[in-house]
Amino acid sequence: MNFYKKNLREVFGETLVELGEYYKNMLVLDADLHTSTRTFLFKDKYPQRFIQCGIAEANEFGIAAGLAHVGFIPFPSTFAAFAARKALDQIYMNICCQNLNVKIPGSYTGMTATECGPSHNVGEDIAIMRSMPNMRVVDPGDNKELRSVMHEIMKIDGPVYFRVSKAETPVLFDDDYCFEWGKGIVLKEGKDITIMSTGIMTGICLKAAEFLEKEDIKAEVIHMPSIKPIDEDLIVKTAKKTGCVLTVENGRVIGGFGSAVCEVLSKEYPVVTDLMGIGNTTIKSASLSELIRYYKLTPADVVLRAKKLLLKK
Amino acid sequence: MDYLKQNEINQLQDIAYEIRRLTVEMVVCGQWGHIGGSFSLAEILSTLYFKELRIDSYQAKSEHRDYLILSKAHCSPALYAVLALKGFLRIEDLYNYCKIGGLDGHLDMLETPILEASGGSLGLGLSYSAGVAYGLRLKEKFAQRVYCIIGDGELSEGQIWEAAMFASHYRLDNLIAVVDYNKVMAKGFVHEEMSQEPLVERWKSFGWNVIEADGHDVADLHKAFYTAKYLEVRGKPNCIIAHTVKGKGIEECEFNYQWHTHAPSVKKGEEFLMELAKRYNKEYTGLRCLPKSKDDGSLAIVIGGE
Numbered sequence: 001m002n003f004y005k006k007n008l009r010e011v012f013g014e015t016l017v018e019l020g021e022y023y024k025n026m027l028v029l030d031a032d033l034h035t036s037t038r039t040f041l042f043k044d045k046y047p048q049r050f051i052q053c054g055i056a057e058a059n060e061f062g063i064a065a066g067l068a069h070v071g072f073i074p075f076p077s078t079f080a081a082f083a084a085r086k087a088l089d090q091i092y093m094n095i096c097c098q099n100l101n102v103k104i105p106g107s108y109t110g111m112t113a114t115e116c117g118p119s120h121n122v123g124e125d126i127a128i129m130r131s132m133p134n135m136r137v138v139d140p141g142d143n144k145e146l147r148s149v150m151h152e153i154m155k156i157d158g159p160v161y162f163r164v165s166k167a168e169t170p171v172l173f174d175d176d177y178c179f180e181w182g183k184g185i186v187l188k189e190g191k192d193i194t195i196m197s198t199g200i201m202t203g204i205c206l207k208a209a210e211f212l213e214k215e216d217i218k219a220e221v222i223h224m225p226s227i228k229p230i231d232e233d234l235i236v237k238t239a240k241k242t243g244c245v246l247t248v249e250n251g252r253v254i255g256g257f258g259s260a261v262c263e264v265l266s267k268e269y270p271v272v273t274d275l276m277g278i279g280n281t282t283i284k285s286a287s288l289s290e291l292i293r294y295y296k297l298t299p300a301d302v303v304l305r306a307k308k309l310l311l312k313k
Numbered sequence: 314m315d316y317l318k319q320n321e322i323n324q325l326q327d328i329a330y331e332i333r334r335l336t337v338e339m340v341v342c343g344q345w346g347h348i349g350g351s352f353s354l355a356e357i358l359s360t361l362y363f364k365e366l367r368i369d370s371y372q373a374k375s376e377h378r379d380y381l382i383l384s385k386a387h388c389s390p391a392l393y394a395v396l397a398l399k400g401f402l403r404i405e406d407l408y409n410y411c412k413i414g415g416l417d418g419h420l421d422m423l424e425t426p427i428l429e430a431s432g433g434s435l436g437l438g439l440s441y442s443a444g445v446a447y448g449l450r451l452k453e454k455f456a457q458r459v460y461c462i463i464g465d466g467e468l469s470e471g472q473i474w475e476a477a478m479f480a481s482h483y484r485l486d487n488l489i490a491v492v493d494y495n496k497v498m499a500k501g502f503v504h505e506e507m508s509q510e511p512l513v514e515r516w517k518s519f520g521w522n523v524i525e526a527d528g529h530d531v532a533d534l535h536k537a538f539y540t541a542k543y544l545e546v547r548g549k550p551n552c553i554i555a556h557t558v559k560g561k562g563i564e565e566c567e568f569n570y571q572w573h574t575h576a577p578s579v580k581k582g583e584e585f586l587m588e589l590a591k592r593y594n595k596e597y598t599g600l601r602c603l604p605k606s607k608d609d610g611s612l613a614i615v616i617g618g619e
Contacts, residue, residue: 027451048451053479054475054478054479054482056472056475056478056479058472058475059440059475059476059479061440062437062439062441062444062476063440063443063476063479065440065441065444066440066441066443066444066445066446066447067444067445067447067448068444069441069444069445069448070445070448070449070452071448071452072448072451074444089434090437090472092434093431093432093433093434093437094430094431094437094441097422097423097431098422098423098430099423
């Protein structure tokens with residue numbers, strides 16, 4: 001597997017600048033985190049279209065909604081933990097209840113706030129955001145995909161929450177990849193078990209599938225960037241083919257990506273499932289690799305859980 | 314200074330009466346609603362909509378309009394009433410208050426597109442208004458203004474002060490906040506529950522121009538709006554503290570938190586309308602709608618029990 005040298009947050013900052021050139025009504029709002037989130041790149045290029053809101057996230061999202069009401073496309077930027085937890089009422093009342101064209105980048109998602117610990121690491125953002133009416137939710141898996149996602153969200157009118165992890169991912173897609181709403185991507189075909197993942201976990205699942213292959217277990221690996229709307233057809237299709245589904249996510253499994261998959265399966269085609277991610281606990285302070293090991297989300301752990309699940313089939 | 318003429322004063326007072334009358338009808342009709350806070354707003358809304366706001370009657374959402382955001386969105390009856398009097402809603406729509414397919418109890422912009430904002434969760438409106446004001450300035454639309462009506466109890470919400478900080482930092486002098494200082498919250502007096510004093514000094518210390526006015530005197534309100542628009546220090550947002558009486562217009566409701574949210578019966582509603590008509594020297598026209606049946610949350614209606 002080839003790896004990007006460039007961090008996803010770097011791609012986020014650069015793509016903002018790229019979009020700013022084309023969309024003159026695009027604005028970036030910040031809550032005193034621009035060097036961490038990399039929105040400073042936009043600030044340096046378009047100072048007139050960058051609004052510093054101070055450490056006041058609730059106000060930041062209210063301001064964003066007001067700006068959207070008069071025709072701007074605001075990106076209220078902060079850490080995902082604070083967007084999801086501190087500004088939730090503003091996101092619901094001002095943005096979702098009015099279906100406003102606000103694009104919310106959640107930075108440092110899941111375990112990727114690393115050493116910052118339970119306050120900044122966030123497991124619940126997917127669960128929270130996907131339950132908001134009118135909101136779309138995306139968790140991109142690599143640099144190409146994040147850039148493509150950011151281009152696609154500009155083409156629709158309505159609120160979007162997209163995750164910007166602070167991570168260096170393996171290369172999943174080639175140059176002509178194009179993100180599509182509500183479409184999953186089969187990265188590896190298989191017949192024994194489906195491993196479905198979102199965001200930065202897909203590389204780990206691909207590695208796990210390699211290990212399983214050696215033991216003659218053919219795993220189908222599906223990457224699902226679009227969590228809402230979700231690719232119902234593909235979920236049902238793969239469940240019919242393999243008869244068991246394992247989900248893996250960089251977040252809490254309660255109400256998260258795995259739950260979204262299970263909602264489709266339980267209604268349309270129930271099969272045995274297992275959900276991997278953060279359990280009923282906070283996310284501790286440590287480096288990303290330490291956290292992935294601690295929460296048992298390494299390729300070896302995925303292999304183990306996959307084999308356990310196969311026994312239930 | 315531009316003073317109101319007597320005929321203008323009479324017209325605005327008549328409209329304030331109509332707002333109160335329609336409010337009573339709506340609240341009886343929907344069997345839910347906030348009479349107290351809607352009554353304290355009547356003159357503020359009549360002055361704004363029929364004197365201050367630049368709104369094209371034929372194209373309500375023209376991009377050259379002034380914006381009015383009602384942050385204390387539980388007082389929706391007063392806003393719906395003034396919008397109907399302005400011709401933006403039908404009077405018949407008002408009688409569908411709090412019914413499926415009708416006007417929502419709190420404000421929902423997706424259901425009622427004439428509104429400038431959804432609301433109901435308190436403390437959000439000033440940030441939103443500041444966002445609109447900032448956006449208008451970015452678009453170099455310097456003549457347009459943004460009005461945001463805030464309740465006094467709502468000032469306890471921390472986000473109001475985040476927005477106050479933001480607006481003065483960015484010198485949003487096109488923003489005019491109106492505090493409906495009716496001295497009563499949902500469950501008691503402001504000074505007993507959570508005092509907002511010294512209110513004038515608080516806003517001043519946040520870098521705002523502050524103008525006090527009698528919120529039931531349309532001439533005084535106009536003076537305050539005129540001052541905020543043309544005479545105050547430029548480069549600062551403006552706050553008008555409108556001293557009002559919660560429930561103003563009906564003796565039983567005045568300064569009475571029990572009428573913060575309460576629906577009168579048909580009989581009570583008729584009494585209220587009669588009292589209003591008497592006080593404002595109008596002809597009593599009676600209640601022109603029937604209340605919806607109230608179930609008090611009993612599931613027996615759906616399930617079919619005894």
